[in-house]
Amino acid sequence: MGFIKEHGKVTVVELTELFSLSEGRVRAILLEMVKAGAIKKNGRTKSVYYTLE
Numbered sequence: 001m002g003f004i005k006e007h008g009k010v011t012v013v014e015l016t017e018l019f020s021l022s023e024g025r026v027r028a029i030l031l032e033m034v035k036a037g038a039i040k041k042n043g044r045t046k047s048v049y050y051t052l053e
Contacts, residue, residue, distance in 0.1 A: 001052070004039065009049045 004010050015026045033039045039050045
C-alpha cells in the first residue's frame with residue numbers, strides 16, 4: 001500500500017522484485033486486496049497495474 005501511495009501505481013513485476021516473491025504469490029496477494037476493495041486492478045493482460053481504490 002505504501003509503494004502505491006508513493007508511486008501512484010504498481011505492477012506485479014515491481015512487487016516481485018521488491019519483495020523477492022514469485023509472480024504467482026504476488027498475484028494472489030493482489031487479488032485478495034482487490035476483492036477486499038483496498039486496491040483497484042486497471043488494464044488487461046501484460047499492461048495490468050494496480051492503484052488505490
